[in-house]
Amino acid sequence: MLRATGLVKSFRAPSGAPVPVLAGAELTAKGGEFVVIGGPSGSGKSTLLNVIGLLEDAEGGEVWYESERVSALGRNAKSRARARSVGFVFQSFLLLPALTALENVLLAARYAGRDGAAARRRARELLDELGVSHRTGHFPPQLSGGEQQRVAFCRAVLNDPPLLLADEPTGNLDEANGAVILAALRSRARAGAAVVLVSHRPDAAIGATAVFHLREGRLEP
Amino acid sequence: MSLRALRSYAFTIAGIAIGVAGLVALGAMSERIVRFIEGGDRFVLGQISVAGRGMGMGTGFTAGGLLPAGAIRKIAGVEGVAGVQAQVMLPLNPSTSQFMTLTQELVLGLDLSVPMPNRHYRALPVHAGRFLRAGERRAAVVGAAFAASRGLTVGSRLPLEGTPFEVVGVLDRMLTAPDRFVIVPIEDARAQWLAKDRLLQTLLASGAAALTAADLNTGAAVGWRDGEDPDAVARRILAQVPGVNVQLPGELSSLLRSSTAFFSALLAGMGALALVIGGLSLANTMAAAVFERIRDFGVKRALGATDWALGREVLAESLAVTLAGGLAGILLAIALGLAVDARAARAGQQLFHFSARLLGGALAFSVALGALAAAYATWRVVSLPPAEAIRRGA
Numbered sequence: 350m351l352r353a354t355g356l357v358k359s360f361r362a363p364s365g366a367p368v369p370v371l372a373g374a375e376l377t378a379k380g381g382e383f384v385v386i387g388g389p390s391g392s393g394k395s396t397l398l399n400v401i402g403l404l405e406d407a408e409g410g411e412v413w414y415e416s417e418r419v420s421a422l423g424r425n426a427k428s429r430a431r432a433r434s435v436g437f438v439f440q441s442f443l444l445l446p447a448l449t450a451l452e453n454v455l456l457a458a459r460y461a462g463r464d465g466a467a468a469r470r471r472a473r474e475l476l477d478e479l480g481v482s483h484r485t486g487h488f489p490p491q492l493s494g495g496e497q498q499r500v501a502f503c504r505a506v507l508n509d510p511p512l513l514l515a516d517e518p519t520g521n522l523d524e525a526n527g528a529v530i531l532a533a534l535r536s537r538a539r540a541g542a543a544v545v546l547v548s549h550r551p552d553a554a555i556g557a558t559a560v561f562h563l564r565e566g567r568l569e570p
Numbered sequence: 571m572s573l574r575a576l577r578s579y580a581f582t583i584a585g586i587a588i589g590v591a592g593l594v595a596l597g598a599m600s601e602r603i604v605r606f607i608e609g610g611d612r613f614v615l616g617q618i619s620v621a622g623r624g625m626g627m628g629t630g631f632t633a634g635g636l637l638p639a640g641a642i643r644k645i646a647g648v649e650g651v652a653g654v655q656a657q658v659m660l661p662l663n664p665s666t667s668q669f670m671t672l673t674q675e676l677v678l679g680l681d682l683s684v685p686m687p688n689r690h691y692r693a694l695p696v697h698a699g700r701f702l703r704a705g706e707r708r709a710a711v712v713g714a715a716f717a718a719s720r721g722l723t724v725g726s727r728l729p730l731e732g733t734p735f736e737v738v739g740v741l742d743r744m745l746t747a748p749d750r751f752v753i754v755p756i757e758d759a760r761a762q763w764l765a766k767d768r769l770l771q772t773l774l775a776s777g778a779a780a781l782t783a784a785d786l787n788t789g790a791a792v793g794w795r796d797g798e799d800p801d802a803v804a805r806r807i808l809a810q811v812p813g814v815n816v817q818l819p820g821e822l823s824s825l826l827r828s829s830t831a832f833f834s835a836l837l838a839g840m841g842a843l844a845l846v847i848g849g850l851s852l853a854n855t856m857a858a859a860v861f862e863r864i865r866d867f868g869v870k871r872a873l874g875a876t877d878w879a880l881g882r883e884v885l886a887e888s889l890a891v892t893l894a895g896g897l898a899g900i901l902l903a904i905a906l907g908l909a910v911d912a913r914a915a916r917a918g919q920q921l922f923h924f925s926a927r928l929l930g931g932a933l934a935f936s937v938a939l940g941a942l943a944a945a946y947a948t949w950r951v952v953s954l955p956p957a958e959a960i961r962r963g964a
Contacts, residue, residue, distance in 0.1 A: 404872055404957035424952075425876040432874020443869045443960065447578045460874035504873070 357409030372566030383538035388563035436505035440517035475503035495526030585855035590899025593848025598922035600837040609746025616690030621789035638785035658759035679759020687793025699724035699739035714743035853943035860947035865963020871956035892940025
């Protein structure tokens with residue numbers, strides 16, 4: 350499903366000097382695989398996920414979804430590719446505060462052009478599966494961190510994306526809630542999605558089909 | 571956009587409302603001045619004003635001289651004239667200080683046996699009661715500001731030079747000279763003139779002048795036939811009728827405009843100031859509201875929103891927000907204006923005029939500017955990579 354080759358990316362230090370983050374990183378994740386990426390803070394894990402999720406551009410390298418070189422697409426075509434193929438779970442949940450839990454989940458369907466009764470029914474099912482169906486009408490500030498991340502997970506998987514990217518999804522959660530999210534991610538991989546997880550948690554690698562560490566801009570086993 | 575979503579924009583709406591209220595309030599003051607100037611212009615362009623030649627201080631359109639009945643008959647015979655209405659125009663209070671004001675209170679006597687020849691005012695608009703009838707005596711129709719300053723309504727008694735008049739009508743507020751008029755039958759106005767003018771009393775008592783009551787006119791309003799050039803008709807009157815002052819409508823209009831040039835410049839300045847202050851406040855508030863939500867837009871981009879989808883959402887929201895803010899601002903300005911005018915009305919004044927063109931224009935301006943500001947801010951936001959938008963909004 351996902352093939353990323355030769356990814357190069359650097360940021361500018363306040364002095365103006367380039368700081369390399371990715372230096373030829375390579376990653377492949379097929380449907381059903383559960384890939385875990387570790388590495389020290391600031392090593393570029395989130396940047397790698399952003400680049401393969403088309404949230405920011407690399408300076409070099411290519412990203413392919415199936416047979417399509419999505420890194421070469423224009424801004425709007427990338428948006429459509431994300432809507433079609435990618436689900437994101439972020440560390441800080443990134444729910445929209447003015448929308449209810451249900452509306453936040455349905456946002457994913459809106460931009461994929463799947464708005465409607467079927468999407469609404471599926472959103473309710475997912476919220477039920479994750480144990481937050483009683484919170485559908487609540488706004489994010491009214492939810493606990495664990496509940497917010499469950500809602501965010503439902504939003505990420507509503508369109509059944511073939512690629513699921515999770516950036517430290519348990520970073521702001523307690524042990525129990527973290528375990529729920531990790532289990533849900535593994536379950537998506539078993540259901541056929543390619544799941545790429547960035548995490549510090551030692552138990553995140555349980556059930557992983559591949560574990561990498563990002564060192565000096567490259568992924569190493 | 572739902573009410574809940576609008577509530578989340580409460581501060582933005584309040585900010586826009588304040589900007590629009592300022593714009594509308596300043597605009598309403600400009601409109602008030604414009605209406606005053608336009609009203610006068612419209613009146614003088616609707617008739618040829620003729621006065622007896624004289625060199626006194628004059629009142630309204632008069633020159634301090636008499637326009638005898640013979641002169642009026644001669645005017646009626648001039649080619650192109652459609653109608654002549656004798657008039658008596660007097661200061662209500664003939665003190666010098668009253669002469670110096672722009673909005674002098676006047677007594678206007680009309681010959682009610684003749685239709686009003688003014689092309690723009692075939693009848694003066696009556697707000698309450700009715701207009702004067704031919705043959706009626708000691709009846710008065712008063713202007714809106716005059717009535718308000720004295721608490722007069724239909725049926726009130728109004729003493730003029732010791733003679734009680736019954737108020738039979740109150741005019742619509744016209745925001746120009748007639749707002750301060752007391753209109754009476756010409757016979758009553760002639761009696762008022764005699765009561766006020768010691769020189770005229772002495773002259774008539776001496777028997778030196780062979781005058782009848784019909785000769786006591788300060789001027790006349792003259793109408794012209796369809797297709798006639800009013801300035802040409804006025805010149806013909808001047809050439810054919812001796813002893814008259816004739817005001818050319820075109821010339822008078824340009825004189826009026828040049829004498830009100832200061833006010834025109836003032837109101838143009840006020841309007842420009844209102845547009846700049848209100849516009850900047852509105853655009854800034856709207857753009858800030860969009861930039862505040864940069865993280866939300868980043869998330870939406872991450873979920874697959876295209877430029878068009880995002881732009882459409884922001885535009886719809888900004889239209890709803892500026893519409894709500896614009897309406898609230900208009901209501902705020904009207905409430906403020908009414909409160910101030912209620913106080914000013916005690917002195918017969920009105921400071922604000924909330925015309926439909928002003929309110930419609932202010933609303934259209936605020937919505938268009940809000941949408942423009944939102945579109946600019948959205949363009950800036952969508953130009954960012956989603957990850958950058960999320961980082962900046964964190």
